[in-house]
Amino acid sequence: MSIRPFREIKRKNTKVINVGEVKVGGYNPISVQSMTNTLTSDSYSTIKQILEIQEAGADLVRVSCPDEESTKALKEIKKETQIPLVADIHFHYKRAIEAAENGANCLRINPGNIGDENKIKEVISAAENNNCSIRVGVNAGSLEKDILEKFKEPCPEALVESALRNIQILEDQNFENMKISVKSSDVFLSIAAYELLSEKTNYPLHLGITEAGGFVPGSIKSSIGIGKLLLNGIGDTIRVSLSDDPVEEVKVGNEILKSLNLRNRGVKIISCPSCARQAFKVIDTVKILEQKLSHIKEPVTLSVIGCVVNGPGEASMTDVGITGGGKGNNMLYLSGVQSEKILTDDIISKVVQEVEKKALEIKDRK
Known part of the structure; x- marks a missing residue:
């Protein structure tokens, strides 16, 4: 996106x-x-x-x-x-x-x-x-x-x-x-x-x-x-x-x-600093995602926001987004649109899967 x-x-x-x-x-x-x-x-x-x-x-x-x-x-x-x-x-x-x-x-x-x-x-x-x-x-x-x-x-x-x-x-x-x-x-x-x-x-x-x-x-x-x-x-x-x-x-x-929007290479992660509203451990999640997505060279945007205050807004402007929800039900966004609820334990694997899929789409369009 x-x-x-x-x-x-x-x-x-x-x-x-x-x-x-x-x-x-x-x-x-x-x-x-x-x-x-x-x-x-x-x-x-x-x-x-x-x-x-x-x-x-x-x-x-x-x-x-x-x-x-x-x-x-x-x-x-x-x-x-x-x-x-x-x-x-x-x-x-x-x-x-x-x-x-x-x-x-x-x-x-x-x-x-x-x-x-x-x-x-x-x-x-x-x-x-x-x-x-x-x-x-x-x-x-x-x-x-x-x-x-x-x-x-x-x-x-x-x-x-x-x-x-x-x-x-x-x-x-x-x-x-x-x-x-x-x-x-x-x-x-x-x-x-x-x-x-x-x-x-x-x-x-x-x-x-x-x-x-x-x-x-x-x-x-x-x-x-x-x-x-x-x-x-x-x-x-x-x-x-x-x-x-x-x-x-x-x-x-x-x-x-x-x-500075001067070069797009790899995954650009927009993430919150986390606070008492976070529905999952944002900081740990971002660190793991940075490591697991470091091999991607295509320009993909990813938002990782721990709650629904700013999460939906940021997710609407990224290729893939995850927003924290109540009782471990977090919302996955694809191309700015709500896609499905994701359990907290599944966030890493699902986000990696969707980012890799988006990167492949971008590569195929070149």
């Missing part, structure tokens, strides 16, 4: 680039990415984690390439995975060349940090020869010395000046296949930097609040910062940076997009 959103976001129409088979920019779907925390040289562990990240709903994945063993491992990793790979490179231009030649679809670098003009030309040549894009990644914690001296501290103007400088280095070599990020761990600094950068360039922007922290604080900071920018039409790809399992980053990223 499709409900017209109260507000539709008007996105900025940025330049479109390719990261592997994923189009980034323009009006293409906003992509979600995460980063592995395994040693990339340990190809077995890295492949395993990449597959988990992809299964969770990521569109892109970044891997760190600090040494030659890591860039060599990309060739094996690429054979065993389908998701586009972004190679994280710092300082050493040869690692960037090796990564491009061994299967990376994008290089995350700061051109100004990798050496003289000849080295930059070699990296650009490797990127062009291997259909590899570049992400210019500016971070408040690693700004150039002269920029820090000029602005005295990290500020929006400092991050944007660094970004524009690195963009110019690539443009001077006639390379424009790039996306840009200006990240900070400070929400306000990040928002202001991205807003300023969006005014000055039309390249696609990769959004994130870097080093956001653990699951709860990091998710909140990221939701506020990334969400504020997305609401204003800024951003083409996102990463939620958490001190947690990368799979959790993907889940939070997709939830941010779903909450």
Whole structure:
């Protein structure tokens, strides 16, 4: 069931680039990415984690390439995975060349940090020869010395000046296949930097609040910062940076997009916080349903409300709904219409069955 959103976001129409088979920019779907925390040289562990990240709903994945063993491992990793790979490179231009030649679809670098003009030309040549894009990644914690001296501290103007400088280095070599990020761990600094950068360039922007922290604080900071920018039409790809399992980053990223009606993937659950009126254990039920429905990729809406105060209204706007009733008789709604009474003990199995059926219908219509 499709409900017209109260507000539709008007996105900025940025330049479109390719990261592997994923189009980034323009009006293409906003992509979600995460980063592995395994040693990339340990190809077995890295492949395993990449597959988990992809299964969770990521569109892109970044891997760190600090040494030659890591860039060599990309060739094996690429054979065993389908998701586009972004190679994280710092300082050493040869690692960037090796990564491009061994299967990376994008290089995350700061051109100004990798050496003289000849080295930059070699990296650009490797990127062009291997259909590899570049992400210019500016971070408040690693700004150039002269920029820090000029602005005295990290500020929006400092991050944007660094970004524009690195963009110019690539443009001077006639390379424009790039996306840009200006990240900070400070929400306000990040928002202001991205807003300023969006005014000055039309390249696609990769959004994130870097080093956001653990699951709860990091998710909140990221939701506020990334969400504020997305609401204003800024951003083409996102990463939620958490001190947690990368799979959790993907889940939070997709939830941010779903909450803004920017991307529909998987089951969107509308549920109440529960109270003394609940006719079944809402919190426990939702936790179980989240786990049992995590495999579904089609956009299905599900409402789980513990009583009849708001339950019927929410159920009328979702594909599947369950509303608590008296004496263990709960009402199941399908496509907004009352269907049948369900005993409390049967809620999980019945809801899973109906959501899977609805997902199959949606898949067949594609």
